[in-house]
Amino acid sequence: MGAGLPGAPAGDRGDYLTFITPGILVMTVASVSIGTAVLVATDMTNGIIDRFRTMAIARSSVLTGHVLGAMIQTAHALAVALGAAFLLGLHTAASVTQWLGLAGLLALLSFAMTWFTVALGLAGPDPETASDLPMIFVLLPFVGSGFVPVESMPSGLRGFAEHQPFTPVMDACRGLLAGSPSGADTLGALGWCAVIGVGGHLWSRRLYRTRAAK
Amino acid sequence: MTTRTNAIEAAGLRKSYGGLQVLAGVDLTVPEGTVYALLGPNGAGKTTTVRILTTLLDADAGAARVAGYGIRRDAARVRASIGVTGQFSAVDELLTGRENPRLMAGLAHLDRRRARAVVGHLLERFGLADAAGRRAGANSGGMRRRLDLAMTLVAAPRLIFLDEPTTGLAPRSRRDLWGNVRELVADGVTVFLTTQYLEEADQLADRIGVLDGGRLVAESTAAELKRLVPGATSS
Numbered sequence: 001m002g003a004g005l006p007g008a009p010a011g012d013r014g015d016y017l018t019f020i021t022p023g024i025l026v027m028t029v030a031s032v033s034i035g036t037a038v039l040v041a042t043d044m045t046n047g048i049i050d051r052f053r054t055m056a057i058a059r060s061s062v063l064t065g066h067v068l069g070a071m072i073q074t075a076h077a078l079a080v081a082l083g084a085a086f087l088l089g090l091h092t093a094a095s096v097t098q099w100l101g102l103a104g105l106l107a108l109l110s111f112a113m114t115w116f117t118v119a120l121g122l123a124g125p126d127p128e129t130a131s132d133l134p135m136i137f138v139l140l141p142f143v144g145s146g147f148v149p150v151e152s153m154p155s156g157l158r159g160f161a162e163h164q165p166f167t168p169v170m171d172a173c174r175g176l177l178a179g180s181p182s183g184a185d186t187l188g189a190l191g192w193c194a195v196i197g198v199g200g201h202l203w204s205r206r207l208y209r210t211r212a213a214k
Numbered sequence: 215m216t217t218r219t220n221a222i223e224a225a226g227l228r229k230s231y232g233g234l235q236v237l238a239g240v241d242l243t244v245p246e247g248t249v250y251a252l253l254g255p256n257g258a259g260k261t262t263t264v265r266i267l268t269t270l271l272d273a274d275a276g277a278a279r280v281a282g283y284g285i286r287r288d289a290a291r292v293r294a295s296i297g298v299t300g301q302f303s304a305v306d307e308l309l310t311g312r313e314n315p316r317l318m319a320g321l322a323h324l325d326r327r328r329a330r331a332v333v334g335h336l337l338e339r340f341g342l343a344d345a346a347g348r349r350a351g352a353n354s355g356g357m358r359r360r361l362d363l364a365m366t367l368v369a370a371p372r373l374i375f376l377d378e379p380t381t382g383l384a385p386r387s388r389r390d391l392w393g394n395v396r397e398l399v400a401d402g403v404t405v406f407l408t409t410q411y412l413e414e415a416d417q418l419a420d421r422i423g424v425l426d427g428g429r430l431v432a433e434s435t436a437a438e439l440k441r442l443v444p445g446a447t448s449s
Contacts, residue, residue, distance in 0.1 A: 046302070046303075046304075047300045047301075047302035047303050047304035047305075048304045048306055050270060050298075050300050050302075050304060051298065051300065051304035051365070053269075053270055054268045054270060054293055054298040055318075055321060055322075055369075056290060056294035057321050
C-alpha cells in the first residue's frame with residue numbers, strides 16, 4: 001500500500017501500517033476533542049450551567065469534568081484504534097517502559113487538546129459552529145508527518161509540516177512504537193502539549209468567566 | 215452594617231449592554247421571611263436584576279448585600295446561602311428525576327444517607343415520585359419546573375430566587391407551583407420572584423415592585439397597588 005508513495009519507506013504493507021499508526025492515533029485524539037467542543041457549546045445554551053454558577057462550587061469544575069470525561073473517552077478510542085492496528089499486523093519493538101511513555105504522551109496530548117477545544121466550544125456562538133474549528137485538528141496530521149515523510153513534501157508545505165505541533169508528537173509516538181525514542185521529538189512533543197494545554201486552560205477559564213457576563 | 219433582618223438590600227443597581235441601559239438605578243429591600251415579587255413586562259430588567267443579585271453578572275454601578283454578604287466581595291458566601299431557579303430549565307435532561315437532585319446533594323456535600331432522605335422527601339413533596347426513574351428530558355414542562363425547584367431546595371437555602379417560575383406553564387401546573395412556593399414561605403424561607411403576571415404577584419407576594427424600563431416605578435403591597443392602578447385587577 002505505501003510502497004508507491006514517493007519517499008515512503010519501501011517494503012510491505014506492514015511497514016506503512018507502522019508508519020501511519022501514530023497519525024491515526026493523533027487523529028483519534030483530535031476526533032474526540034471535536035465532540036468535547038460541541039458538548040461544551042451545548043452546555044452553555046442550557047440553564048444548568050447558570051445553576052452551577054450560582055452554587056458554592058469551583059467555577060471551573062464543569063470544564064474540568066468535560067476534560068476528564070473526554071480523556072476517558074479518548075483512552076477507549078485509542079484502545080480500539082491500536083487494537084485494529086494490531087489486527088492489521090502492526091509490529092512494534094516497544095518495551096513496557098516505552099508503551100507507558102506512549103500512553104503518557106497520548107494522555108497529555110488528549111489533556112492539552114481538550115482544554116483547547118473546551119475554549120473553542122466556549123468561544124463559538126452555538127453548538128453548530130463549535131465543531132468547525134476543531135475539525136482542522138483532524139486534518140492536521142495529513143499536512144504533517146502523519147501519512148508521508150515530510151522530506152517528500154514540496155518545500156512550502158514541508159516548512160509548515162516540520163513546524164506544526166502534531167509533527168513532533170507523531171514522530172515521538174513513532175519513535176516509541178519502534179522502540180527507539182528520539183529525545184528531540186519527545187521534548188518537542190511535550191513542549192507543544194504544554195503550550196496548547198496551558199493556553200487552552202487559561203483561555204477557557206477567561207471565556208467561562210466572561211460568558212457569565214451576558 | 216448588619217443585615218440580620220434583611221435578606222436583600224440593593225442600592226442604585228445599574229447595568230447597560232452596549233449603549234442600551236437595562237437597569238437605571240434599582241433600590242430594593244427584602245426583609246427575611248417575606249416574599250417579594252418583581253413585576254414587569256418583557257425587557258423591563260427583571261432577569262438582569264436576578265442575575266446581578268445571584269452573582270451571575272456584575273453590575274456597572276450600585277451595591278447589594280444578599281443574605282448578609284456583599285455580592286461582589288463575598289460572592290462565594292452569597293452562592294452558599296441562596297438557591298436559584300432560572301427562567302430556563304436547569305435540569306440535566308439525560309439524568310433521571312432522582313439523579314438530578316442527587317447530583318445537587320453531592321455538590322452540596324451531603325452525606326449519602328442524608329442525600330437519599332432529602333431527595334426522597336423532595337420528590338414526594340413535589341409530586342415527582344413517578345418521574346424519579348425517568349430521564350428528566352422526558353418530563354412535561356410543569357414537572358421539569360417542579361424538578362428544577364426541588365433541585366434548588368436540596369441544599370436547604372434560606373433565600374431563593376425564582377425567575378419567572380410559571381411562564382409557559384398550564385394553569386393547573388401554575389397553581390401547583392404556587393402551592394409549593396407557599397409551603398416554602400411557611401417554612402420561613404425568603405422568596406424573591408419575578409413575574410409578568412399581576413395575579414401571580416398578588417397570590418404570592420407580601421410586597422410587589424413594578425419594574426419598567428429599568429426603573430422601579432412603584433412598590434407596595436398588592437392591595438395598595440391595585441388601588442393605585444384602577445382596572446389592574448387580577449383577572
